[in-house]
Amino acid sequence: MRKILGILLLASSCAFAQDAELVINDLSGGKVDAVDATRIRDNSVSDTRNVLFDGIYIAEKRKGMTKLNTTAVGGGSAIVTQGEYRQSDGTRYHMLASGTSLYSRLSGSEFTVTTNTLSTTYPPDFVVYMNTFTVVDGVNNMKSWDTSTVFTQDATYQPRYIHVWQIRLWIAGDTTDGLSKLRCSEFLDPSDYAIAANPVAKDPAVFDINSEDGQRIICHT
Structure with a gap:
């Protein structure tokens, strides 16, 4: 009797283990x-x-x-750079460069040409400073836009790179001035880069890195 009971228990255990192995979870969830x-x-x-x-x-x-616009900006030319122009009152413009044009968008899906005189030699670089949008392209004089007028910010230099730090504009990569020179504007004056005979703390300054190897200079803080 004990042998028969043991065989029955063993058979039941094997059947239970076999049933567990055959359970397959579906993906109905x-x-x-x-x-x-x-x-x-x-x-x-x-x-x-x-x-x-x-x-x-x-x-x-x-x-x-979400698709922003249905018409290609720049007539099919590649968008080489884009960014934001935020004014002091909180107004925000979507800015982008394509071909020789700088475009702006306040709302909706339509972009408006702000200026069409950019060079395509280098990708443009831009900053927001003193409530204006300033763009450089390494060929033309730096231009600024205040949402109503495009004007020349400085008529001396054609920098390829621009940066804002310590309430000054910093420019670099000017092929005529020297690729290794880094200049900063006068304090709170983005249009003045003239080096004074006896400079004071708020005056413009120039830093010559002396590499002259033609490699680009990128600034960040």
């Missing part, structure tokens, strides 16, 4: 967009190829992009 262990069940899969993290660090699927 579909895809889960959020990577959260409490939301991904045994019958679900996570869809996380394009994700961002929310305020509590849960990864969620990125919602995608």
Whole structure:
């Protein structure tokens, strides 16, 4: 009797183990967009190829992009650079350069040509300073835009790079002035780069790095 009972128990155990191995989870739960262990069940899969993290660090699927305009800016020319022009009153313009033109967009999907006299030799560089948008291209004199008028900020230099630091404009990469020279404007005056005979702290200054190797100078703070 004991032998028969032992055989029955062994047979039951084998049958139970065999049944557990044959259980196959389906995917009827579909895809889960959020990577959260409490939301991904045994019958679900996570869809996380394009994700961002929310305020509590849960990864969620990125919602995608919205098409801004239907007409190509610049007549099909490549957009080489873009950025933001934020004024002191909070007004924000979307700025971009394509071909020889600088475009601005305040709202909606239409871009307006601000100036069409940029050079295509180098990609333009720009900053926002003293509530104006200033752009350089390494060939022409630096230009500024105050939302109504485009004017020449300085008629001496044609820098390729421009930066704002310590309430001054900093320029570099001028082929006529010297590629290794870094200049800063007068304090609170982006139009003055003249070196005074007896300079004081607020006057313009020039720094010669003395490399003259033709390599670009990039500034950051």
